[in-house]
Amino acid sequence: MKVKLSFKIFLIVAVMVVLSSVAICAISVLTFKNNFTNEIDDTVKTAGRGGELLLKNWEQTLAAEAKTTAGLNRTTSALGTGDVALLENVVQSQRGNMDADYLLIADRSGTVLAGTVGVGKSVKDVEAWQNVISGDALSYSWLEKEYVAWGLFYAAPVRYQGEVVGAVLTGYDFVKEDFVSLVKEAHGTECTVFRGDLRVSTTLRDSKGNPMTGTRIDNKQVLSQVLGKGETLRLTNVIGGKQYRSIYIPHKNPDGNVVGMLFMAKNQHVITSATEQTLQLVIPSLVVILIIVSIFTTIIVRFVVVKPVLSVRDSLLKISSGNADLTQRIDSKSKDEVGEVVGGFNKFVERLQSIVKIIKEQDKDLESGGENMGAISQDTASAITEIIANIDSIHKQIENQGQSVNQTAGAVNEISSNIDSLNKMIEGQTAGITQASAAVEEMIGNISSVNQNVERMANSFEELNQNADIGFKKQQDVNEKIQQIETQSAMLEDANQAIANIAAQTNLLAMNAAIEAAHAGDAGKGFSVVADEIRKLSETSTGQSKTIGEQLAKIKESISSVVAASDESAQALTVVADKIRDTDQLVIQIRTAMEEQTEGSRQISEALKNMNDGSMEVRNASEEMTEGNKLILDEVRRLQDATLTMKGSMEEMSQGAEKINETGAALNDVTSTLKESIYKIGQEINNFTV
Incomplete structure (x- = not known):
């Protein structure tokens, strides 16, 4: 169904007016x-x-x-x-x-x-x-x-x-x-x-x-x-x-x-x-304005736009009819956009006229070029076939080389695995020797420490023996002093007994004095007081003498106990001195044995050092073998990579050659099609009047 341009423009204008009216109404209401x-x-x-x-x-x-x-x-x-x-x-x-x-x-x-x-x-x-x-x-x-x-x-x-x-x-x-x-x-x-x-x-x-x-x-x-x-x-x-x-x-x-x-x-x-109320007033007004604007816009569009476009349409129909006469031009006096469209179209037709003229002149050259292109495509197809055969031969040689390289790589990997096993064994041996050396060194250190301790023990036992002799002598001196104290305490008992006797006699004198004072009557009262004081002093002396006697008895018992304990201590010191002498002999024997063990440990340490040096030489040689094997393995891997790269490249070359072959075949088809197209283009170009 054909829709006129004026109707389309009318619809566009109407829609724009409606949308504008709705927007204005909405904005007005919101405001x-x-x-x-x-x-x-x-x-x-x-x-x-x-x-x-x-x-x-x-x-x-x-x-x-x-x-x-x-x-x-x-x-x-x-x-x-x-x-x-x-x-x-x-x-x-x-x-x-x-x-x-x-x-x-x-x-x-x-x-x-x-x-x-x-x-x-x-x-x-x-x-x-x-x-x-x-x-x-x-x-x-x-x-x-x-x-x-x-x-x-x-x-x-x-x-x-x-x-x-x-x-x-x-x-x-x-x-x-x-x-x-x-x-x-x-x-x-x-x-x-x-x-x-x-x-x-x-x-x-x-x-x-x-x-x-x-x-x-x-x-x-x-x-x-x-x-x-x-x-x-x-x-x-x-x-x-x-x-x-x-x-x-x-x-x-x-x-x-x-x-x-x-x-x-x-x-x-x-x-x-x-x-x-506002909407009731605004909406009818907008409807009336919409109708007026639409009618006015339609009239303007019809005379300003549609009429010049119809003129352009009629001219285009004339150009497209008959023998495609490119010498015709559209006349337009309009200076607006429609006039610019007509001017542009006239320039386009003029350019098209010159292009068609050139194509007509080159038609014969295209025909001869198509013939030459067909011959060249046949030669190209023959060369491509020969290239594909050579690529297949090289591809087979590369596959054989790849198999050889893979076998070499397997052998090198096996050698590398054996070297790794040897290295592990050497590492285990070295670790064992190192541990043994450390243990021996630790044992030597312990023996040295024991020797030092034994030496200190010997010195200590010697000092202890001397101290025991000194203690025994001191104990004898103490015993003598205790005997002296015991003798002196006996003398104190005698003195205390003398004091007691004196106190008893004093008491008798006091009694006699008191009796005489009583006989004297009043004249002897003063003497009676003195006699009483003498009696009290005598009683006090008697009590003190008794107390001193009891304390001296206890002191004597304590001295007896000290004497007994001192005797036991002297006997114990004698036993200790004997045991110290025995222990000192044992310490001397231990020191001699430890010196012998130190010498044996030194010999073991030297032997382990020699074993460790040998292991180090073997490990160094193994490491050199490992490095050399790595270099060989790297070169083999590079050779494998190069072989794979060459193989991939040859496969790509083979695929490319096949594509080139397919392209050559397609080129032959294109050449045939091109020849037919050139012939048809020549016929169509001949229809244009230039």
């Missing part, structure tokens, strides 16, 4: 939505700041009213004296002048004495009351009580005679919709006050139009980030089936605990409706 979304974000941010400012304003109002009421003389005197009636009067008079929803006056114990709510109740657990009672000038608390569903309270201390006697609390009721309504009217946004996650006051409505007061939020991100961490959060969320761009602001008590939050949001349905 519009982004701008609208940014505007909503700005509105929500402004509402958030406005809500915070409004809440701050309410806080300032509560603080001022609490301070004012607490500073009234009636309040301080009534609370200081406990005048409840006067306090109630203060509440009634102040209530009409305040914006606050709640007014409470509590004493220092935390009991509400007067107020708009909670009279008789306790506010002792309220953080604001605790702070001002503790000394703060002002404090606040978000409060939930049985008489307050959710409120913000400010407390100010009441002082009487310089002491804090209670506090005034003022508060706003946030369950009422005053606050959220003010925010919505001021900023056009939805507003909700939360107690924890519970909506206590809101302007939101569910899908049925009912207020969402008393419902709870279930957004985990809000619960975690705002109520959990105390951070302000902006996000897009769905509430009651509607999508909102919203902000959550935490409410905190003075201790930093998050007790609630403030929510403000803008419904995003206005973006959707505005987008739909």
